[in-house]
Amino acid sequence: MSTIGFVGLGIMGGPMAGHLVQAGHDVTGYDHSPAGVEKLKAAGGNAAGSAAEAVRDKDIVITMLPQDEHVRDVFGTVLEHAAPGTLYIDFSTVTPATSEWTAAEGKKKNLRVLDAPVSGGEPGAVNGTLSIMVGGAEADFDAAEAVFDAVGKTIALVGPNGAGQVVKAANQLVVGGIYALVSEAILLMENLGADAAKGLDVLAGGLAGSKILDLKRKSMLERSFQPGFRIDLHHKDMGIILAAARQAEVSIPMGALTAQLIAAARAMGHGSLDHSALLLVAEALSGKERA
Known part of the structure; x- marks a missing residue:
């Protein structure tokens, strides 16, 4: 030892x-x-x-x-x-x-x-x-x-040396993008009469399945955003991702959009919430904020 x-x-x-x-x-x-x-x-x-x-x-x-x-x-x-x-x-x-x-x-x-x-x-x-x-x-x-x-x-x-940080940036890029898309999927189902809970169960068991759906679908539906990883930290990570993409001369349009959504969540006062709170940004963009 x-x-x-x-x-x-x-x-x-x-x-x-x-x-x-x-x-x-x-x-x-x-x-x-x-x-x-x-x-x-x-x-x-x-x-x-x-x-x-x-x-x-x-x-x-x-x-x-x-x-x-x-x-x-x-x-x-x-x-x-x-x-x-x-x-x-x-x-x-x-x-x-x-x-x-x-x-x-x-x-x-x-x-x-x-x-x-x-x-x-x-x-x-x-x-x-x-x-x-x-x-x-x-x-x-x-x-x-x-x-x-x-x-x-x-x-x-x-x-x-440095490669670990590159892979972590890639990880945060994917995680942020999935949260953004799951948020939109929830709103789509909720506002078109589908049972969103059962719908997410089906998504989790198919090709759309992910660790995020496994761990966070229930809390997202409940709008419970107790932080496991805060928006503030993911915002910092998106800055690392955008800088790395610029250094590599790689275009990441989906990543840039995700970075803007996370920045919006922070600007809306959600920085201390879990990054699954991207759902609140999707709601605001659709005029579907809950009381």
Whole structure:
């Protein structure tokens, strides 16, 4: 078992760190929020007073942070305080450019670097069933196996450093598009006299089936948008997707439209809701808002 420094104990990082403790690792965590640190302590982990204290003298350093600037800031601390040979795993969703930068800067300090963004939202983090898409060297991927097995279910090395972020962008592109189309399908059925609940059951069992229909059709019909993954975060991810498409000189018209719908949801005040709340945007565009 490894000594692990874990920075970022929020809605995703907290449960993930807890799973690592349960797997027998010696985990020391840090977060700006005392609540996250206290939860880790209650789960059997150790508290650090700073990011530097969390990463110093550890076999593995992990970050799970909201945005690129946070990763770049904390990685500066990692570069300064982590020992040569330390394995650094970034579970954050950021731009491929940031992951490529951490790999290049880490190499100068003899750090082994993996970008490993995840999919599955809060339920996946809580249940230890995340999908993990990893960019980096195969030897480093193999060295991280015990960490990935503790927090995830579907795990794949998808290419060199930065490739994990590319695949995560593709994931968010598809997820956003499916939510938008399911929202329109619900409105179509509800407003033309069909039983939308039974209709979605049929769709879920056919070629239109998806994990989103499996997990979210009931809550969407009930207009229950308790966040598993917030609109605010998906809005950030759509910015990453559009920038990546521009870099690759790839046209993604459906992705651009989805990005606008998610931006509209945020502008309408739904940023703190689950991304299935795209249904509220579809309703508003059709003049079908509910009281």
